[in-house]
Amino acid sequence: MRIKEEIGMNNSTGILMVEAIELIKRYDNIYLVSHVQPDGDNIGSTLALAKAIEKFKGGIKVIKVDDIPSDYQFLPGIDMIKNYDINEPIDLLISLDSSDLNRLGLGKEFARKAKRVINIDHHITNDNFGDINIVSPSSAATGEIVYEFIKKMAVDIDKDIATCLYTAISTDTGSFIYSNTTYKTHLIVAELLKVGIDVETININLYQNRSMARTKLFIDSMNSLETYLEGKVGVIAVTQEMLKAYDAKMEDTEGLISFVRGIDSIEVACLLKEIDKNEVKVSLRSKKRIDVSRICNKFNGGGHIRAAGCTINERLPVTKDIILEEILMNFR
Amino acid sequence: MRIKEEIGMNNSTGILMVEAIELIKRYDNIYLVSHVQPDGDNIGSTLALAKAIEKFKGGIKVIKVDDIPSDYQFLPGIDMIKNYDINEPIDLLISLDSSDLNRLGLGKEFARKAKRVINIDHHITNDNFGDINIVSPSSAATGEIVYEFIKKMAVDIDKDIATCLYTAISTDTGSFIYSNTTYKTHLIVAELLKVGIDVETININLYQNRSMARTKLFIDSMNSLETYLEGKVGVIAVTQEMLKAYDAKMEDTEGLISFVRGIDSIEVACLLKEIDKNEVKVSLRSKKRIDVSRICNKFNGGGHIRAAGCTINERLPVTKDIILEEILMNFR
Numbered sequence: 172m173r174i175k176e177e178i179g180m181n182n183s184t185g186i187l188m189v190e191a192i193e194l195i196k197r198y199d200n201i202y203l204v205s206h207v208q209p210d211g212d213n214i215g216s217t218l219a220l221a222k223a224i225e226k227f228k229g230g231i232k233v234i235k236v237d238d239i240p241s242d243y244q245f246l247p248g249i250d251m252i253k254n255y256d257i258n259e260p261i262d263l264l265i266s267l268d269s270s271d272l273n274r275l276g277l278g279k280e281f282a283r284k285a286k287r288v289i290n291i292d293h294h295i296t297n298d299n300f301g302d303i304n305i306v307s308p309s310s311a312a313t314g315e316i317v318y319e320f321i322k323k324m325a326v327d328i329d330k331d332i333a334t335c336l337y338t339a340i341s342t343d344t345g346s347f348i349y350s351n352t353t354y355k356t357h358l359i360v361a362e363l364l365k366v367g368i369d370v371e372t373i374n375i376n377l378y379q380n381r382s383m384a385r386t387k388l389f390i391d392s393m394n395s396l397e398t399y400l401e402g403k404v405g406v407i408a409v410t411q412e413m414l415k416a417y418d419a420k421m422e423d424t425e426g427l428i429s430f431v432r433g434i435d436s437i438e439v440a441c442l443l444k445e446i447d448k449n450e451v452k453v454s455l456r457s458k459k460r461i462d463v464s465r466i467c468n469k470f471n472g473g474g475h476i477r478a479a480g481c482t483i484n485e486r487l488p489v490t491k492d493i494i495l496e497e498i499l500m501n502f503r
Numbered sequence: 504m505r506i507k508e509e510i511g512m513n514n515s516t517g518i519l520m521v522e523a524i525e526l527i528k529r530y531d532n533i534y535l536v537s538h539v540q541p542d543g544d545n546i547g548s549t550l551a552l553a554k555a556i557e558k559f560k561g562g563i564k565v566i567k568v569d570d571i572p573s574d575y576q577f578l579p580g581i582d583m584i585k586n587y588d589i590n591e592p593i594d595l596l597i598s599l600d601s602s603d604l605n606r607l608g609l610g611k612e613f614a615r616k617a618k619r620v621i622n623i624d625h626h627i628t629n630d631n632f633g634d635i636n637i638v639s640p641s642s643a644a645t646g647e648i649v650y651e652f653i654k655k656m657a658v659d660i661d662k663d664i665a666t667c668l669y670t671a672i673s674t675d676t677g678s679f680i681y682s683n684t685t686y687k688t689h690l691i692v693a694e695l696l697k698v699g700i701d702v703e704t705i706n707i708n709l710y711q712n713r714s715m716a717r718t719k720l721f722i723d724s725m726n727s728l729e730t731y732l733e734g735k736v737g738v739i740a741v742t743q744e745m746l747k748a749y750d751a752k753m754e755d756t757e758g759l760i761s762f763v764r765g766i767d768s769i770e771v772a773c774l775l776k777e778i779d780k781n782e783v784k785v786s787l788r789s790k791k792r793i794d795v796s797r798i799c800n801k802f803n804g805g806g807h808i809r810a811a812g813c814t815i816n817e818r819l820p821v822t823k824d825i826i827l828e829e830i831l832m833n834f835r
Contacts, residue, residue: 346679347678350702350703355693357696358689358690364686374680383768386725390722390725393718402715434718435714
């Protein structure tokens, strides 16, 4: 039986954290789970908490549900993320930065089998799928919640944990420029820097580590930029052919859409990623006015106001027309 | 007569600040001066202090010595920066973010005429040209020193002042990623955010405001990228012809060199800016090993370990050979 507990924007997260820590104390077979297409906040938060629980009582396991992008391979504890057998005993599953069970991929089965599920997240769309739901949409990153959680566990935040948390918070705030960044974000990061983490090396790994393949893909795809509504909407596409030409992967499109949004006239930037002949992943970013999560929700996608995505099962040119029409409607 | 006072890395900045504030109280005709090719730290620090002195006693003037890049036109108080007549009476001149008098351009004459000069800066190469020298190389930005200075003046840091200081600190730390960023940087920025500044709008102005001209110049110049030493050195050039083709200005090269440094193999990125047929401005950035200020010093330039510049009076291809030889020597 699941006891549903929910937390609002400014609710008593502290009590829920204490209850969650009690479960961690009580159970033996504890698993953390990353999500499909893991990003910096997901991987950083997961590894930070894994290392903290390791210090707290040991024996923690981290389930791999998707490939880890090369940008994050430098993170301490990255080898903890492994494949595990669903038939092993599982008592407690902790999910980080996932708004629903489907986001866990094959981790969903582990969640079903677990006696209890702790759900730690900052997405406003979180559906409270856990037995304990520590969901704080006012937090810039799940990493901020995990920072508080580890403090509550009274585990010393060492350099490894601080490096993972810094990565989580930095990547989800675009290095502290997105509107989700608060004074609390900077206070937490100040504490992480006090621990003596190597900010220079972390940031080189996160932001100055673009492969030549990615660089060439970037330049080429930027040449394909099309704009609409007097430059308010910018659309860019990456095809399978382009990936082949530069020996690049789809994850190498990272940073492309931000570059398009960075043009002064642009309000909505759209990146079309051709996954297959009849499958296109759409990423949307907005600057100030348009709620792109609303647009993506129409196609069973989701995300935040300023960053969202969805998948459309059509050919690339058709997808472009479909999403463009929806975007332009939102400017009325 | 000038009373030279110097401050080391960890010296008693506080005492010097109190003395500087005494001079501000004592004198009537007070001028602040920006520097040639002003950047975010220079303009942000200058406007923040100007607004603070305005609240403290009023009557402050800010001397314009060069054009203000469009990125900073949004800053509150930007219209305070004006042309002033050198024949007007001047008692006190305050210089911010300038390592020597030549950096002040025509402001140098104002400095010579002033009864006293206060020199506030964070460059390690600062030659202590003032009567009071508040030079703190451990500060990530001059904006950090100005923050402390305004606190010492007991002037309330309002939204306008906080916006200017945030801009100063953010731009000089590459949005908190450069190695100069400390926990103190984040603590100060947390305080600025508490004031209620509009971080989203500031960051859109600073980092998501690239003109289409700049975007096209970016793409085109990136196509000219040449690499050496198995990709450790990357050289890129912007010619007058390219500027004409895209109706761009030399200030539109902003961000280009960071993009080159952002390639994983690159240790030194070099941007060559053709100012005139026989005049090329060289910008260098390094990642982890090479001290580029040493390279630029050889050509009467200067800067920091990871970011430096110089001017070479030769044609572009000749300049490239000269600077490339010097860079490659540093890899031995």
